[in-house]
Amino acid sequence: MAARLSTCLLAALASNHSAVFTPSSPNYNSSLTIYNLNIPILPAAVTYPSSTEEVAGVVKCAAEGNYKVQAKGGGHSYGNYGWGGESGEVVVNLANLNGYSYDNSTGYATVGAGSRLGSVTTSLYNSGERAVAHGSCPDVGIGGHATIGGVGPTSRQWGATIDHVVSATIVLADSRIVKVSETEHPDLLWALKGAGGSFFVVTEFVLRTEAAPTGGVSYTYSFEGLNATAQAQVFRDFQIFISNPNLSWEFYIMMVGLPQVIEITGAFFGSLDDFNALGLEQAFSIAPAANVTVIPNWLDMVAIWANEAAAAERPAYFYAKSLDVMPNALLSNETIDSMFEYLTTTPDDALTYQLEVQLVSGAMAAVASNATAFPHRDVLYWIFAYAATNGTVSKTTIDFLDGFNDVIYSAFPNENFYAYAGYVDPLLSNGPELYWADNLPRLEQIKTIYDHHDVFHNPQSVPVVSSDKWL
Ligand SMILES: Cc1cc2nc3c(=O)[nH]c(=O)nc-3n(C[C@H](O)[C@H](O)[C@H](O)COP(=O)(O)OP(=O)(O)OC[C@H]3O[C@@H](n4cnc5c(N)ncnc54)[C@H](O)[C@@H]3O)c2cc1C
Known part of the structure; x- marks a missing residue:
């Protein structure tokens, strides 16, 4: 099974051996730079796709092999959830998806989901002194920040990072690439703004920006x-x-x-x-x-x-x-x-x-x-x-x-x-209840519709529920 996964991933990533690490790869151990040392993790594979299409290829391989998947952004989850949070998952490391562009006419920035907050802040400032709300650590990933909350020094003025997300490109569990916005899959945009890691891999965010404070x-x-x-x-x-x-x-x-x-x-x-x-x-x-x-x-x-x-x-x-x-x-x-x-x-x-x-x-x-x-x-x-x-x-x-x-x-x-x-x-034995409170039932419904095999999973992700629970 492991060999089949490795073969499938290599085919999905243009046979690039430096884009796929499995336990049998020579550099597998040094590729594991986990943040919380108290939670050691051995993924089934760590992948480095270079495009949304390659992310879709990785998700397809993982889902076909019944592997769980987590996107890794900045890798700053307290539970190492970007690495799956437990051993045996397929990790989609987004480090190569770090593009940036800014549209002067809308004030929207398009940001690769593998970018770190520090580079996003600098790029935005260099785009006519723009900014978004975010936390204070430059190494945290926009991927995990803009899909969970993202609360920082300007949040009392502008809200959280999620409140700046206008639209996003995502890869679903069935490996479809879709755009989510207020008009396209609004339920998934809603889920992205606080629980994205349970539903898909975001490859690109479009963010509404603000004039940066003048000091x-x-x-x-x-x-x-x-x-x-x-x-x-x-x-x-x-x-x-x-x-x-x-x-x-x-x-x-x-x-x-x-x-x-x-x-x-x-x-x-x-x-x-x-x-x-x-x-x-x-x-x-x-x-x-x-x-x-x-x-x-x-x-x-x-x-x-x-x-x-x-x-x-x-x-x-x-x-x-x-x-x-x-x-x-x-x-x-x-x-x-x-x-x-x-x-x-x-x-x-x-x-x-x-x-x-x-x-x-x-x-x-x-x-x-x-x-x-x-x-x-x-x-x-x-x-x-x-x-x-x-x-x-x-x-x-x-x-x-x-x-x-x-x-x-x-x-x-x-x-x-x-x-x-x-x-x-x-x-926490009841993490999802405490993280998502009264929004959990709706998240469970959306999860069950879009990811009923629970491909996007970590130890406290939104669970799949029986449809009886919706009634
Ligand atoms: C030193 C430090 C300081 C922090 N400061 C703040 C702060 O000031 N304010 C604040 O609100 N939070 C703060 N945090 C918490 C931080 O925002 C979250 O832990 C965040 O989820 C980390 O994102 P990451 O991409 O770095 O982590 P990762 O471990 O890579 O990802 C965390 C989770 O997000 C998911 N995820 C990541 N990228 C994507 C993607 N592209 N698509 C779908 N899911 C994705 C992962 O699968 C995983 O479940 C801090 C954390 C640390 C360690």
């Missing part, structure tokens, strides 16, 4: 050496500040840190005077060390975020979780105290751990939660907890992060908490 203010307020009580106070002040419903959409803020330092960091896409008028520094009852800089242009601003993200981009052994906080269910003072008490008193067994608390709302909430497969539109802020270890992640570390989320869950026994599919947690 702005970059700021970091640091709180060092605080005990748990003082850290909790910083969080309380932070939550009060970000829960103001009138906060400017040009304002972006995150809390990053722990164990030793908490940083309140972000950007304001406006003048220094307008930033100062927000009163952020005065919102904290404990005085921070302040670093506020006016940044003259968009690429310099993006470079600051890229620099901050550099360490996180490297492969590591880690475990991570996400959790949403809604505007009508803010954390109480007691819950915040319990969180920080928990963090300082519970064994973690990690080299390092980090909390990242990111305000969303604004333009993110201006889209209905059923308008795209990504459902989490009303979230006020996300809490992302991450722990990296020196080798295989231990149960102590997993329990440490699970227990942290439990502190919050237990304060809201009647509240449903969800998770972001961009930061998958492979240990």
